[in-house]
Amino acid sequence: MSDEIRAEMVANVWKITTEVGAEVNEGDTLVILESMKMEIPVIAESEGTVSQIAVSEGDVVQEGDLIAVIG
Amino acid sequence: MTRMSARIADLRDPEARLRALFDQGTLRLLAPRDDSGVVAGRGAVDGTPVIAFATDATRMGGAMGDAGCRRVVDAVDAAIRERVPVIGVWHSGGARLAEGVLALDAVGQVFAATVRASGRVPQLSVVLGPAAGGAAYAPALTDIVIMSDAGRIFLTGPELVRSVTGEQVDMDRLGGPEPHGRRSGVVHVTTRDDASALAAARGLAALLGRQGRLRVDDVVEADLGAFLPPEPDQAYDVRPLVDKVLDAPGVELHAGWAQNVVTTLGRFGGRTAGVVANNPLRLGGSLDATGAEKAARFVRMCDALGVPLIVLVDVPGYLPGLGQEWDGVVRRGAKLLHAFAEAVVPRVTLVTRRAYGGAYIAMNSRSLGATAVFAWPGAEIAAMGAGAAVNVLHRRRLAAAAPEDREELRARLVEEQAEAAGGVGRAVEIGVVDAVVEPGRTRGRIAAALAGAPLARGAHGNIPL
Numbered sequence: 001m002s003d004e005i006r007a008e009m010v011a012n013v014w015k016i017t018t019e020v021g022a023e024v025n026e027g028d029t030l031v032i033l034e035s036m037k038m039e040i041p042v043i044a045e046s047e048g049t050v051s052q053i054a055v056s057e058g059d060v061v062q063e064g065d066l067i068a069v070i071g
Numbered sequence: 072m073t074r075m076s077a078r079i080a081d082l083r084d085p086e087a088r089l090r091a092l093f094d095q096g097t098l099r100l101l102a103p104r105d106d107s108g109v110v111a112g113r114g115a116v117d118g119t120p121v122i123a124f125a126t127d128a129t130r131m132g133g134a135m136g137d138a139g140c141r142r143v144v145d146a147v148d149a150a151i152r153e154r155v156p157v158i159g160v161w162h163s164g165g166a167r168l169a170e171g172v173l174a175l176d177a178v179g180q181v182f183a184a185t186v187r188a189s190g191r192v193p194q195l196s197v198v199l200g201p202a203a204g205g206a207a208y209a210p211a212l213t214d215i216v217i218m219s220d221a222g223r224i225f226l227t228g229p230e231l232v233r234s235v236t237g238e239q240v241d242m243d244r245l246g247g248p249e250p251h252g253r254r255s256g257v258v259h260v261t262t263r264d265d266a267s268a269l270a271a272a273r274g275l276a277a278l279l280g281r282q283g284r285l286r287v288d289d290v291v292e293a294d295l296g297a298f299l300p301p302e303p304d305q306a307y308d309v310r311p312l313v314d315k316v317l318d319a320p321g322v323e324l325h326a327g328w329a330q331n332v333v334t335t336l337g338r339f340g341g342r343t344a345g346v347v348a349n350n351p352l353r354l355g356g357s358l359d360a361t362g363a364e365k366a367a368r369f370v371r372m373c374d375a376l377g378v379p380l381i382v383l384v385d386v387p388g389y390l391p392g393l394g395q396e397w398d399g400v401v402r403r404g405a406k407l408l409h410a411f412a413e414a415v416v417p418r419v420t421l422v423t424r425r426a427y428g429g430a431y432i433a434m435n436s437r438s439l440g441a442t443a444v445f446a447w448p449g450a451e452i453a454a455m456g457a458g459a460a461v462n463v464l465h466r467r468r469l470a471a472a473a474p475e476d477r478e479e480l481r482a483r484l485v486e487e488q489a490e491a492a493g494g495v496g497r498a499v500e501i502g503v504v505d506a507v508v509e510p511g512r513t514r515g516r517i518a519a520a521l522a523g524a525p526l527a528r529g530a531h532g533n534i535p536l
Contacts, residue, residue, distance in 0.1 A: 008354055009390055036387045037456055038355030039306050045253075063394045 002071030003046045007061040011035035016057055018068070022050045030068050031055065042067055082265075085110040085125035088160050088199070092116070092123055092269050101146060106130065107138035108167070111146040113155075117277040122150040125160035128200055133163030135205055136170045140177030143209075147184040147194075156193040156280040158272050159213065161222075165204025178205035185212040189532035190375030193279035197272045198222035198258070199265050201242060214372050214533055215275055215324065217260040218248050219268035224257055252327040256365060259324040275322060278336050279376055282343035290340045290518040296447070296510030299424060309333055309350040309383065312423075316346060316381060316514065325365050331355075332362035334369035339381065340518050345373040348383035349434070351424075358407075358430045359390040360400040367406035368536040370414055374529035379521050380418035382435040387456065388428045404433065406536055411439040413531070417524035419517050422446040422495075422504070428455050437503040443520035445508045452498040457489035464488070 011033035018030045029041040030050070052069040055061060090098050093114030101111040101122075108131065111124035124146045126133035135143075143159070150157035166174040182205075188194055189212070196210030201223040210216045210224070218224070225246035232238050232245065244250065251258035260275075262268040298312035313335050314320040321337020331353040335346045347366050349356040358366075373380055389400060411418070411433070419442050420435045431452060435441045446452065454460065461484045462469070472480050491497070498504040508516045 009357075010392055036355045036357060036390075037458060038304055038351065038387055040355045041306055041352060043352070063392060 002051065002069055003044075003048065004066055005030060005042060005045065005068045005070065007033070007042070007063055007065045007067055009033075009035055009040070009063055011040060011061055013055045013057055013059040013061060014039065016053060016055070018050050018053070020050055020053055024048065024050060024070060033061070044070055046070060083128040083162065083200070085127045085129075085160065086112075088125045088265075088269070089114070089123050091266070092158060092160065092197075092272060093121070094118065101149065102142060105138070107142055108134060108136060108163075109139035109142040111142050113149075116156075116273045116280070119277055119280040120153070120155045121158060121276050121280060122146050122153070122155055123158040123160065126163040126206065128162035131164075131167065133161075133200070133206070134165065134167040135163055135174065135178055135181070136167035137173050137177040140174075140181050143181045144184040147181075147188050150192050150194075151188050154192055156195065156276045157188065158195045158197065158276060159210060160269075161196055161198045161202040161206055161210050162200030163202055163206035165206050175205075178209075181205070181209050182212060185209060186532060189214075189534070190529070193276065193376055195272050195275055195279075197268050198224055199268060201225075201228075201246075203228055207246075211257060211535055214279075214376070215259045216251075216257060217262065217268050217271050217275075218251060218258045219262050219265045220248060221265065222258075222268070223247055224251055254328070256325060256328045256361070260322070261327070271322070275336065278322070278338070278343045279378070282378065283338070283341050285340040285342035285379075285518065285522050287340060287515075287518045287522050290514050292511050292514050294511055295513050303424065306351045306355065308352045309348045309356075309385065310335075313346050313348050313383065316383065316517075317344070321346065324369065329359070329361040329365040331357060331359060332366045334366060336378070339379075339521070343378050344381055344521070345369060345378045346381045346383065347435070349386040351385055354390055355387050356385050357387050357390040358404065358433060359395055360398040360403040363400070363404040363407040363433065364536055367403075367410040368533075370407070370410040371529070371531070371536065372533045374410070374414040374416050375531055375533045377416060377526070377528035379416050379524075380414070380435070381517060381521075382418065382420040382441075384420060384422045384426045384431070384434040385424040386426055386430040386434055388430045404429075407433045408439065410536075411435045411441075413529065414440075415527040415529050417442045417521045417526075419520045420444045421508075421513060421517065422450045422452060424449075425451040425453075425456075427451075427453055442524045443516075444504050445506055445513065445516055445520075446495045446498065446504045447510055447513070448495065448507055450495045450507075451489065452495060452504065453489075453492050457485045457492070460488050460492065461485050
């Protein structure tokens with residue numbers, strides 16, 4: 001089952017720390033967002049392979065926007 | 072085939088489940104076994120007296136009729152009389168349809184008994200199989216719900232959902248550990264199997280049933296400061312810090328839900344204590360509607376059951392946005408204000424890094440009646456972050472500055488603002504922080520503050536907020 005990782009809040013995409021095809025474990029950081037003057041890591045909720053990254057560095061994401069897909 | 076089904080029947084046997092829950096050889100049934108569909112008994116958990124009941128999944132899928140419900144009510148009432156924890160082991164399809172309204176009335180009496188006991192004795196639920204309809208609400212009314220991998224909680228099963236809404240879902244997706252552990256907040260603890268679910272119930276029953284005494288001399292210091300990252304805007308996981316503040320790693324409740332707030336039960340100086348902490352790893356540690364509600368329920372449970380609180384604050388504010396407002400962040404955030412302000416258990420706050428705005432107030436501030444408020448050196452306590460404050464307060468001055476000078480001016484203003492408004496010294500001066508404590512001396516200060524406060528317990532139930 002594929003797992004869609006979505007933004008939990010409005011934020012800037014500061015850094016992408018994974019790539020399509022990477023094997024990730026639960027708890028791994030995929031992307032680091034910046035919001036409320038804080039770095040906010042986006043974390044894998046399950047283990048699997050990153051099949052899509054839907055954002056680029058510098059993007060602004062809204063709450064609920066797709067960030068990445070695992071599986 | 073017959074041997075296999077006999078073994079399966081054995082594993083679901085309610086008496087066997089109660090035996091696995093209690094210390095070996097301590098189970099005494101409250102009534103002889105019959106066809107009521109419920110077995111109840113008393114026994115010991117780590118030496119602490121506990122009452123428990125289990126629905127009989129080997130009989131009509133554990134369905135609850137008049138006689139079975141009466142047995143649950145008797146068990147709960149006995150626990151109230153004897154002031155001991157009560158644990159329900161659930162595997163039941165709900166009310167016995169054949170008994171009609173009589174069964175509905177009986178299930179309603181189980182709900183009423185659970186509410187009667189609420190806040191007076193610790194109530195735990197262990198869900199080991201499907202718990203549907205009435206069997207869903209009975210655990211939901213208790214203080215803590217534990218679910219094994221085989222547990223399912225839902226009001227209406229997949230068949231009915233399909234026929235009414237057309238949605239194709241299975242029981243797991245409808246009410247398994249994933250949805251209830253991560254999305255709904257119905258379940259506090261999920262486990263990989265039945266044995267660990269029963270073990271978790273044992274651990275929590277011992278924590279809540281035998282809370283012990285705080286021994287200040289037994290509290291040793293730890294290098295708590297090492298858990299903060301070097302940069303102030305860096306995220307970190309607060310859970311290792313929570314574990315280190317306690318004597319040993321505790322039991323995190325609602326670990327997969329509203330993860331921006333951490334709620335953990337454990338021991339501090341040998342005594343049971345609850346920790347509420349912002350987790351900067353999630354949403355930057357900001358409070359949101361769900362996180363505030365989760366914390367509020369935990370605070371009220373601890374207050375009702377006489378468990379002192381330690382509140383670790385690192386919060387940049389409330390999460391802004393349309394989603395939050397429409398989600399009722401005002402109404403649900405108000406629950407946390409209410410919960411802390413009404414709590415009479417000793418409750419000590421430690422600001423580790425920052426506490427801004429309305430979220431500062433909500434996290435057991437002096438104004439809400441904290442027993443003591445400590446802060447680490449360098450902590451920032453302010454109406455908002457210095458950067459944001461400068462943008463508001465000096466908007467015109469910044470706009471008037473030459474573009475090439477603007478950033479330099481902003482940096483200077485931010486520095487001045489941080490010193491003037493957010494410095495921890497100012498917070499001590501006006502009395503909202505009692506003392507600045509070194510991270511390496513924090514455990515002792517918390518212990519002394521908790522020990523110095525009168526032992527009290529909130530006189531209220533624990534409504535599942």
